[in-house]
Amino acid sequence: MAAKSAQSAKSIPPYLRIAAAIRKRIADGELAPGDRVPSTRQIAREWQVALATATKVLTTLRQEGLVRAEPRVGTVVASRTPPASPAPAGSTAPAAPAREGELTRERIVRAAIELADREGLAALSMRGVAARLGVAVMSTYRHVGGKDDLILLMAEAALADTPLPAEAPAGCRARLETGARTLWAAHRAHPWLAHIGPLTRPIALPGMIAFSEWNLAALDGQGLDATTMFNLNVLLYSYVQGIAVHLERQAQAESVTGMTENEWLDSQAGALAALAATGRYPTFAKVLREFSETGYDLYLDELFEFGLGPLLDGLTALVGRRAALGSECGPDA
Incomplete structure (x- = not known):
C-alpha cells in the first residue's frame, strides 16, 4: 500500500506538489496575508525545477485566490476575505448591498x-x-x-x-520642467494613467487640459506658430507617457512570471551572451563586457531624469532656431 501511495504521489505534476507545499505554509500561518511568497527563482532553486515549472506554481496559486501580485513588491499572500453568503435557493434578488x-x-x-x-x-x-x-x-x-x-x-x-503649482516658476524652461515632473508624479502614483488612451486620441479632461495650458503658456508669446507650440506640448506629454507606460507593464510582467527585473535579467544572461558571442554585434558585446564588471540597473525614475534634461536642451535649441529666443528659454532662464 505504501509503495502504491508513493507511486501515486510521483504521478502528480511537480508544480502541483510545490503549490500544495506553499498552500500548506499559508494554511499553517507560516506565510501571513501580505507576506511575499517565494519568487519563481526561489522556487526553482528550492525545489530544483525549471523556471517554467515555478511560474506554473504561482499561476496556480493566483487562480485559487491564495496569492496576488503587488505592484513593485512581488507576489504576496492574499487577504483572507470571507465569501459572501449565497442567496436563498430560487431567489432572484441581487446580493444585499452593504452600504x-x-x-x-x-x-x-x-x-x-x-x-x-x-x-x-x-x-x-x-x-x-x-x-x-x-x-x-x-x-x-x-x-x-x-x-x-x-x-x-x-x-x-x-x-x-497631483496638481500643478499655484504659481509658475520664472522662465520658459523652468516652467516646462516643472510641468513634466508634475505629470510624471501623477503617472508614478497611478501607472494606469498612461493606458487610458493613445497619444493620437487625446481625451478632453480638465485635468489633462491644465497640463497643456501650463506648457502652452510657457511657449506663448515666443513668436512660435500654433502648430509648433502644440507639437512641443505633445512632445513633452509623450515623453512622460512613453516611459510611464512601462510602470504598469513592469508590474504585470512580475505578476505573470513571479520574477523581479533582476531575476528576469539573470534568466536572460545566457541568451544575451550567446548573441554577443556570434560576433555580429560587436558594440553590444563590448557594452555587455563592461556591464559584467560594473553592472547595470534600469530604473524608470532614473531614466526619466536622465532623459528630461537632454529633451529640454533640444527643445530650447528648437525654440531658439524657430523664434530666436534661445536666451529666454535657455538652460539658465
Missing part, C-alpha cells in the same frame, strides 16, 4: 482607482468595483454610466491628486 445608502460617485471612483493602482487598468470592471465596495453591481450604475465613464472620472480624480 447602499452611503454609496456615492466619489466612493466608486476612489475604489476603482485603488483597484487599478493595485491590479492595473485591464483588471478594472464594474463588477470588481462593486465587490470592493460590498454593493450590488447595478447600484454602481446609478452613479456612473459604465466602465468608460468611470475611467474618465478616475483619470480626472488622479490628476487632481
